[in-house]
Amino acid sequence: MKTRIYPLEGVRNFRDFGGYASRYGGAVKPGLLFRSGHYGEASPADIAAIEALGIALQADLRRPDEREKQPGRWSAPTTITHDGGRETEAPHTRFLQEVEVNAEAADGWMNTYYQMAPYKAHHTEMFGDWFRQLAALDGDQAGLVNCAAGKDRTGILCALTHHVLGVSEADIREDYELTNKAVNVSLFLPDAAKYFNDMLGKHHDTEVYRPFLGVRLRYLETAFATMNAESGSIDAYLTDHLGVDDAMQQAIRDRLIER
Secondary structure, three states: OOOOEOOOOOOOOOEEOOOOEEOOOOEEOOOOEEEEOOOOOOOHHHHHHHHOOOEEEEEEOOOHHHHHHOOOOOOOOEEEOOOOOOOOOOHHHHHHOOOOOOHHHHHHHHHHHHHHHHHOHHHHHHHHHHHHHHHHOOOOOEEEEEOOOOOOHHHHHHHHHHHHOOEOHHHHHHHHHHHHHHOOHHHHHHHHHHHHHHHHOOOOOHHHHHHHHOOOHHHHHHHHHHHHHHHOOHHHHHHHHOOOOHHHHHHHHHHHEEO
């Protein structure tokens, strides 16, 4: 694919996650599956560019408190949200306010988050709704998955979508890690660390913030391992826990795989 990462002005990590080869033959059609961060800072130019993509379905995986703090300036005609999971402040912010925080502890916190995320009730309801609505789209209508940063909750759901579409494990992991390039973690990490330290009144080492700005493949592996351990397999997680049956998966493949 010539274009996977879209360098928008106020929407982070916007990219096309189609275009990968499928074990079912052919490849996932490009231009019909997108992923990103939130739309609270989307510019008029961003909105025009996004609207030109024909996105009919959006899964906004953010908690209600996140949506209230940063209302989106754009949304798709059909937008999946959930009122569960409300927090008074972001869980990672509470962690960063602790007295003893170092890079190893931050890495461990994020890894534990990926262990819990697949089975949070509000996540599984939205994950299931995404597949149900994706299967019902017509023709060249596109779908979009987003959360706050477009990397963790979004990363898990996009990986599951790739699994349904027969994308190889190597390509699933490559797409997940593409966040680090899309948000240019190494360039922006020092400024992000200073911003959060000033906001929190802390002096955490810069590396403490790396897991919250980018991704590590170990985290996705933890999510998959948890699904395998708790449900027996990724396929069983999809069918038994999310209610995404074989017919629904086939409908998604029929529309999104170009043979």
